[in-house]
Every structure is written in C-alpha cells, then in structure tokens.
Amino acid sequence: KAGVTQTPRYLIKTRGQQVTLSCSPISGHRSVSWYQQTPGQGLQFLFEYFSETQRNKGNFPGRFSGRQFSNSRSEMNVSTLELGDSALYLCASSLISGSGIEQFFGPGTRLTVL
Amino acid sequence: AQRVTQPEKLLSVFKGAPVELKCNYSYSGSPELFWYVQYSRQRLQLLLRHISRESIKGFTADLNKGETSFHLKKPFAQEEDSAMYYCALLNNNAGNMLTFGGGTRLMVKP
Numbered sequence: 275k276a277g278v279t280q281t282p283r284y285l286i287k288t289r290g291q292q293v294t295l296s297c298s299p300i301s302g303h304r305s306v307s308w309y310q311q312t313p314g315q316g317l318q319f320l321f322e323y324f325s326e327t328q329r330n331k332g333n334f335p336g337r338f339s340g341r342q343f344s345n346s347r348s349e350m351n352v353s354t355l356e357l358g359d360s361a362l363y364l365c366a367s368s369l370i371s372g373s374g375i376e377q378f379f380g381p382g383t384r385l386t387v388l
Numbered sequence: 389a390q391r392v393t394q395p396e397k398l399l400s401v402f403k404g405a406p407v408e409l410k411c412n413y414s415y416s417g418s419p420e421l422f423w424y425v426q427y428s429r430q431r432l433q434l435l436l437r438h439i440s441r442e443s444i445k446g447f448t449a450d451l452n453k454g455e456t457s458f459h460l461k462k463p464f465a466q467e468e469d470s471a472m473y474y475c476a477l478l479n480n481n482a483g484n485m486l487t488f489g490g491g492t493r494l495m496v497k498p
Contacts, residue, residue, distance in 0.1 A: 305484050307485070322484055
C-alpha cells in the first residue's frame, strides 16, 4: 500500500497570503489528522477529520481550517499568513486494528513565510 | 488537560551502552501511550505502543501508572538508533488526537 502523501513538499509564501496544503491518506483510512511541527513548540495537534466531519480541533486560531472530501483526502488552509506559521505541517491517517489505533504520518509540507 | 514531558532534549551514549529515554504523562483517563521515532530525513513512524507490549528493534517500554511514566529502554544501543524519539499520548475521547512530548535526540557514538 502507498503511504500517506502530502503536496506540496515545500512552499514559500509572504505574510498576509493564504495557503492550502493537501494530504492523501492510506487507502481505506477514514481518519486524517494534521499537526504543526516547529523547533520551539514541537508537535502540536491542529485538527482531525473523520468521514468528512471535523472531530476535534487543537488550540489554534481560526485562520487555520481544514476539510475532508468523500474520498478521505484532506486539505488544510491557513489564511492571512504570519511569520510564526513557518513550520513543518504533518498529516497522519489512522488505522484501527486489534492492536488499537495507529497513526501513519506523511513526509510533511515545509511552509516558509517571509 | 493532558500533558507529556520528555525531560531530556539530548541523550548521548556510546555504542553498546544501555539507553533509557524518559517520558512522563498526565491524563485523567486510562492512558494509551506510544513511542514514535524520526530518523534523519525520514518521516515520523511508530516504534511501539504500550497496548501491544511488543519489543521493536530491541526497544521496550513499560507503562507505570503509579509513576505516570512510559520510559523507553534498550539494553545495548546501536549507532543506527540515533534519531529523534517522541513519546505520545492518545486522547481517544476526542477522536485520534495525539499529544506529543518535546522529543529527545538520541546520539549513539561509535
């Protein structure tokens, strides 16, 4: 099975712009979660989508939003970019098995805001 | 609120030495804990989880509810174990939200 894929891998934007990141989960996975990774704050949960519904949201401003499509692919959007939004954005899709829940991570999209 | 703490940002050991990466958590419910590893230029991947009580690449971790800890151990470190290690707690009362610790960089010297 192909792993979680994220596009684009690298992105450079300027302050005030908006950006959309895309994530394709592993086939058959219906849950997609997004995380922000920065040197200062580490890995922080942004939100999770399951069957096109946002199931949980982390402590981020409303400029951060997301959605999930019927094929489980997910996008996240950041509007009015700030310098502090520069980070690696990770997407993970989840599998529930007899051993519990396992999240599989994508390679990330590195966003640089100038 | 749930919280995961990894007190060491960097741990440096020699090859063949024992390794223990510390993880402490706070959570009001029944915890489900994981260790993730990120090798250089690779994506974050699951190393092990307490539910399955498995040993992966020689690593083990035991959940100690009394001490609220989930330390990762390996008796004999190898150079290829050098990586970033993250302890994570699942809040499954709210979907699949993982709370991560700050991470520990393990360096295994030859």
